[in-house]
Amino acid sequence: MSADDNSETATVDRSDRPSEDRPKDERYDAQRIETKWFERWQSDPSLYAAERDSKKKKYYVLEMLPYPSGVLHMGHVRNYSIGDALARYMWMNGYNVLHPMGWDSFGLPAENAAIANNTPPRQWTLGNIANMKAQMKRIGFAYDWSCEVTTCLPDYYRWNQWFFLKLYERGLAYRKKSKVNWCPKCATVLANEQVVNGCCWRHEDTLVEQRELEQWFLRITNYADELLRDLDKLGGWPEKVRTMQRNWIGRSEGALVDFKLDSGDEAPKVKISVFTTRIDTIYGATSIQLAPEHPIVAELTSSSPDLRAKVDQLIAEQRKAKEKGDIGEIEKHGVNTGRYAVNPFNGEKVPIWVANYILMDYGTGAIMSVPAHDERDYDFAKKYKLEIRLVILPIANDPEETIAEPPLPFLGHDGMLINSGPFSGLECDAAIKKMSEYAEKYRFGKATVTYRLKDWGISRQRYWGTPIPMLYCEKDGIVPVPEKELPVILPENIEITLAGGSPLGRVPEFVNATCPKCGGPARRETDTMDTFVDSSWYPYRYTDAHNDRAPFDKKIVDYWFPIDQYIGGVEHAILHLMYMRFWTKFMRDMGLVANDEPAERLFTQGMVIKDGAKMSKSLGNVVSPDEMVARYGADAARMYSLFAAPPDRDLDWQDSGIEGIQRFLGRVYRFIVRNAKPKDPAWRAAVPADLPPAARQIQRKLHQTIKRITDDFQGRWHFNTCISAIMELVNTLYGAEEAIGRGIVPMPLLADVQRNLVLLLAPFSPYLAHELWEMLGETSTLLKAPWPKYDPALAKEEEIVIPVQVNGKLRGTIVVAADSDEPFVIERALSDEKVKRFLAGKQIVKRIYVPGKLVNIVVR
RNA sequence: GCCGGGAUGGCGAAAUUGGCAGACGCAGCGGACUUAAAAUCCGCAGGGGCCAAAAGCCCUGUGGGGGUUCGAUUCCCCCUCCCGGCACCA
Numbered sequence: 001m002s003a004d005d006n007s008e009t010a011t012v013d014r015s016d017r018p019s020e021d022r023p024k025d026e027r028y029d030a031q032r033i034e035t036k037w038f039e040r041w042q043s044d045p046s047l048y049a050a051e052r053d054s055k056k057k058k059y060y061v062l063e064m065l066p067y068p069s070g071v072l073h074m075g076h077v078r079n080y081s082i083g084d085a086l087a088r089y090m091w092m093n094g095y096n097v098l099h100p101m102g103w104d105s106f107g108l109p110a111e112n113a114a115i116a117n118n119t120p121p122r123q124w125t126l127g128n129i130a131n132m133k134a135q136m137k138r139i140g141f142a143y144d145w146s147c148e149v150t151t152c153l154p155d156y157y158r159w160n161q162w163f164f165l166k167l168y169e170r171g172l173a174y175r176k177k178s179k180v181n182w183c184p185k186c187a188t189v190l191a192n193e194q195v196v197n198g199c200c201w202r203h204e205d206t207l208v209e210q211r212e213l214e215q216w217f218l219r220i221t222n223y224a225d226e227l228l229r230d231l232d233k234l235g236g237w238p239e240k241v242r243t244m245q246r247n248w249i250g251r252s253e254g255a256l257v258d259f260k261l262d263s264g265d266e267a268p269k270v271k272i273s274v275f276t277t278r279i280d281t282i283y284g285a286t287s288i289q290l291a292p293e294h295p296i297v298a299e300l301t302s303s304s305p306d307l308r309a310k311v312d313q314l315i316a317e318q319r320k321a322k323e324k325g326d327i328g329e330i331e332k333h334g335v336n337t338g339r340y341a342v343n344p345f346n347g348e349k350v351p352i353w354v355a356n357y358i359l360m361d362y363g364t365g366a367i368m369s370v371p372a373h374d375e376r377d378y379d380f381a382k383k384y385k386l387e388i389r390l391v392i393l394p395i396a397n398d399p400e401e402t403i404a405e406p407p408l409p410f411l412g413h414d415g416m417l418i419n420s421g422p423f424s425g426l427e428c429d430a431a432i433k434k435m436s437e438y439a440e441k442y443r444f445g446k447a448t449v450t451y452r453l454k455d456w457g458i459s460r461q462r463y464w465g466t467p468i469p470m471l472y473c474e475k476d477g478i479v480p481v482p483e484k485e486l487p488v489i490l491p492e493n494i495e496i497t498l499a500g501g502s503p504l505g506r507v508p509e510f511v512n513a514t515c516p517k518c519g520g521p522a523r524r525e526t527d528t529m530d531t532f533v534d535s536s537w538y539p540y541r542y543t544d545a546h547n548d549r550a551p552f553d554k555k556i557v558d559y560w561f562p563i564d565q566y567i568g569g570v571e572h573a574i575l576h577l578m579y580m581r582f583w584t585k586f587m588r589d590m591g592l593v594a595n596d597e598p599a600e601r602l603f604t605q606g607m608v609i610k611d612g613a614k615m616s617k618s619l620g621n622v623v624s625p626d627e628m629v630a631r632y633g634a635d636a637a638r639m640y641s642l643f644a645a646p647p648d649r650d651l652d653w654q655d656s657g658i659e660g661i662q663r664f665l666g667r668v669y670r671f672i673v674r675n676a677k678p679k680d681p682a683w684r685a686a687v688p689a690d691l692p693p694a695a696r697q698i699q700r701k702l703h704q705t706i707k708r709i710t711d712d713f714q715g716r717w718h719f720n721t722c723i724s725a726i727m728e729l730v731n732t733l734y735g736a737e738e739a740i741g742r743g744i745v746p747m748p749l750l751a752d753v754q755r756n757l758v759l760l761l762a763p764f765s766p767y768l769a770h771e772l773w774e775m776l777g778e779t780s781t782l783l784k785a786p787w788p789k790y791d792p793a794l795a796k797e798e799e800i801v802i803p804v805q806v807n808g809k810l811r812g813t814i815v816v817a818a819d820s821d822e823p824f825v826i827e828r829a830l831s832d833e834k835v836k837r838f839l840a841g842k843q844i845v846k847r848i849y850v851p852g853k854l855v856n857i858v859v860r
Numbered sequence: 861g862c863c864g865g866g867a868u869g870g871c872g873a874a875a876u877u878g879g880c881a882g883a884c885g886c887a888g889c890g891g892a893c894u895u896a897a898a899a900u901c902c903g904c905a906g907g908g909g910c911c912a913a914a915a916g917c918c919c920u921g922u923g924g925g926g927g928u929u930c931g932a933u934u935c936c937c938c939c940u941c942c943c944g945g946c947a948c949c950a
Contacts, residue, residue: 027899067950107950180948191948240864244945247863321861453947460948531950571944573864578947606865607944643885644872649865650943652872660885663900670900708876716876724874724884731884734901 026673028666030633034767038138047783048087048142050098059095060560061087062539062599064568064576065102065149068128069109072135072625074608074641074653075569081638082605082647082719083567084141085763089713091142092762092787098560099142100542102149103129106157107531108191110464111503114496121464122492125152135625139634140766142783147545151534156541157466158487159551160533163583164469165480166590172219175478178457182211189213189461189502198320210319215459216468216527220582224249224451227581236601238648241573248574250452255279255436256364257445259288259341261296262349272296272341272352275363275450278373279439280431283420284391285368286381288341288352289334291360292318300337300352310335314356321356332357332380343368344444345435346421355380363450371409378409391419392428456579458530463496463503465528473515473522482516488524502526535576536583539563539598554592563599570604570648577602603717606650608641623653635765636662642719642764665768667730668761672754675740678777682747694739695749701732702753703795706788709760719764726760733757751776756788 041047063083066076080101087099103125110121117124129150136143149156167173181190183200194201195208220227228249231242254277261270272288290297292314301308314333334355341352350368357376358367371381371388381388388408392415413428423431439445459468467488469481481488491510496503504510504526515522537551543560544552568576584598610623628637640658645651677683691699708725712718733753739745754776762769762782773782 064950069950104950109949189948193949195948244864248946250863457947462948530948532947535950569944569950570865572950574945575947576950609943646873649873654872654886656886657872658886664885666900711876718874718876720872721874721876721884727884737901 026670028662028669028768030635030662030665030767031630033771034138034140034633034635037767037770038140041140042137045145048097048099049144049146051096054096056094056096058098058560058564059090060098060539060563061090061565062098062100062542062563062567064566064572065104065535065538066132067104067107067109068125068132070128070131072132072139074623074625074651076132077139077625077638078608078641078647078651079567079569079605080136080139080141081641081764082603082717083565084638084766085642085719086565086567086713087142088763088766088783089787091784092759094784094786098147098543099144100147100149100545101136101141101143101145102538102542103132103151104531104535104538105129105150105152106465106528106534108193108462108464111462111496114464120493121496122152125464138629139625139638142766147542149538149541149545151531151538152464154487154489155546155548156538157490157534159537159541160466160529161469161481161486161488162483162551163533163537164529165483165486167218167586168470168480170590172222172586174217174219175214176217177212178215178217178459179210180213180215180461182209184209213459213461215457216470217455217457218582220456220579221451221453223582223585224251224453225449226585227453227578230581230597233597234602237599238602238604241570241577241602241604244573245578248453248578251449252277252451253447253449255432255439255445256448257282257344257368257439259343259350259368261352262340262342270296270299272366273364274366274368275448276368278370278428278432279435279445280417280420280423280426280428281370281373281391282343282345282368282435283417283423284370284372284389285343285350286371286387286389287350287369289355289358289367289369289377289380290352291358291365292354292356293360294354294358294365297337297354300339300354307335307337311354314354317356318359332376332383334380334384336384344439344442351386353384361454362452373409373411375409375411389419391417393418395427456530456532456582458533459527460530461502461526462528463490463494465531466490466533467504467510468525468527468529470525471513471515471522472525473518473520475520476515476517476522479515479517479522485516490528504528532576532579536579537587539566539580540587540593551592554594557592558594561593562595562597565601565603566599567603567605570606573604603648605647606645608651608653610653623655628658632658632662633665633767635665635767639665639723639764643723644720646718646720648717664727664730665765667734668757669768669772671730671733671737672758672772672775675750675754676772676775676777677747677751680747680751683751683777685748687748687752688746691746691749692744694736695745698732698736698745698753699749699794700796701729702756703791705729705760706756706790707792707795710787710790713763723764726757726764729757729760758782759785759788 061083063079066072083099087097090097105125110125113119113124114121133145151157164173181192181195182188183190183194183203183206185203185206186200189211190200190208196204198207200206200208228246228251231237231245234242254275256273256275257279258271258273261272263270272290274288276282292311297311301311314335317331317333332355334353337352337354339352340349342349353369357380358365367377369377369380369386370391371377371386372390373392378388380386390408390410392410392412394410394412394415415428417424417426417428417431420426420431423435426434433447436445436447440447467490469486469488471479471481473479491504491507494503494507504524511524511526513522513524514520540552540557540561544556547553580598584593584595587593588596608623625637632640636658640661641651643661644653644657687699705725705728709722712722733740736745740750754772755778758769758772758776759782761772762785766782770782773785778785
């Protein structure tokens, strides 16, 4: 859409139009309208600014900030159209709205682009931001740009560093060895995404290796219990997200039990700690299974190269399965070490195996194998012909029917212990309690809780990220960078190449530093932070984006938080949202914020699909928002993205669909062009109470529409049906045009319905709504014009009330819609009981069944 | 594999509480307007059958199989396929 296009169409219009008969142009010209309002809005940067020190009720609506990949895609348009509609609705309801936008601008793609185009990551990133920001403005999203946040700039990331120091001070940041993907040809670390079928994405013939590196971790597991518990507070979050988070945290109660390594005559010293959720089955343990990477395995295999080789094979199998993501489906393999461990409950020696299905990063990396009562142990025992010993008998409802030989494995808790020494005869849950206490008393175990959740590894061996503010001094070891020296600036204009190692490691001015403790030479940490750190606290920064003394001011944050509505893709349901929740809790414990949770309500929208597949360059099915805006207008593009599917579902993009929306906007435009008569003396008069049927019908439809849309904004957010409802209203108006032409519809009602129609349209189609608002002679700002009020009396259908008799007795009244079938007496049709049920429980029953006939009724 | 979600006309979808399945829109067909086309306006339309056609009527239909119910797209059980997440894409 260039200026040339606009002037051209305008010229055609002028020559086309007999100016006498049709003083107004009836053609809906989206480009003309949108250019006009775009320019007006541009000239007032404070238009969408949140008020400071406002007496109004606050409303913080936030969409997940985008990664500046280059251009907006339709997923963005959809996400921001949802948020924008809500923000505009809240403005119209008199709230002080905070509606910010920013850029999650650190990350891998900038480095890949740097390698591909030889462009510095900063330049590439900032260029993309400028481009995408211009696109957002053109679409007309109502953001308060005065609090824009760009995470790759030092005024933001210095606070990442500050938070890291605070985490470190509190023991919540620590170093440990952890594995990374390593491509020997690139001589660099690869992201999971860069590993394809176990090989490097740049070198398809090169197997990716696993290397152990010292890395920084954040103790999110310290908050595991609270993160789990507080999910119950998040009533405004989708149930599915809460379920996923609950499962991700994966709390399980169980017990740790130490099996001593049997090492011949000497008193055994080495202990193998196993985690089990079923200590009650321990008398059925017939082997110990270790993860192949369990530290003790090295010792057990030290004397046998043959055994070592077999274990290495298991490691390889496990890694391959993990990469493929089907670790649960792995074909179970194991190897007997020939050594034994002692079951502390009965002193029995059980063989120690190493198995490829045991994971080092869950529990203790060691399990006791109870084939009779665990599915995986059962499969494994069958395969390797290990003993299967029954120690739980199911308890049947009828004691006579107790099954002596249940089908194996028997997994239920509804059982009774047998062959379990002094614990025989106990029921499972009682036994779990007793046996845990017993283990604790004799100091070989205890009841414990484990989580599936792992600590958060934030080290990235990459350039384009926040430098971790740590120093390594030969004398003083690990030394944090003093707070006053922040930010540790990421050096710019450095060469990003494929050649090995971390790019920062090759910048001596960066690496070489001075130890703040001893003043001697120190080496700077060259790893950068996971970009999820950036996005874990950005909503707080929006509220006080230019603060250079603190990440934000507590008073300001306390006013705006929690976020009233957070909106983003369902793909972030676990990681990002978990990290953000963790960060909030950590900041609360620091006294920086008052809220326990970041967001009151969450909405997860579905993906935008084209031709049944995710939009991607390789499939060539990418729809460009710019092209849509140029062809159909921004209003049509955003409205279609809301109309084509309910926002929480995936959306299948069809170009022809957007044409329909454009047509609809034209219908609205033309109706108002023809019927706006603000100069008419009756235009602003009160709507008469007594209306002819044709007018009454319009009024009823209007109020029904207001109700539907208002209700949806309150909860369900099915904007697709909201837009359908507006279409129905417009169809009703077109159907009544003859009556309007004959003056049957009084002018005050005609004015009222047009004003309300424009107000209803404002959240979805702001450009057109503003144009029409002006056309209706309104001088107030549409952005903050009051949202239409629903009048139930005016929405009500005409009804006939009739008594309900059942078996001759009056049971209540039914109200039948006047336009439905004739009234119906239920007497002979339904049983007394049925009618009673209908009348008792529910207020409204739309239809009830009677043999051979369905009637519409409303029970009062 | 595990966790979460989904499947309804030719297509996107609707049915808010278990009550007339397919609102609204796209594509299609027919009509009006036009010299014509575009645009616009009006109408028809799940599938099948009875019928030359229409009106009307009948059968059938919400991924597949089973169940609960007077009644199921909706609730329960089992299955198939598709999508998201699985901790270094963001």
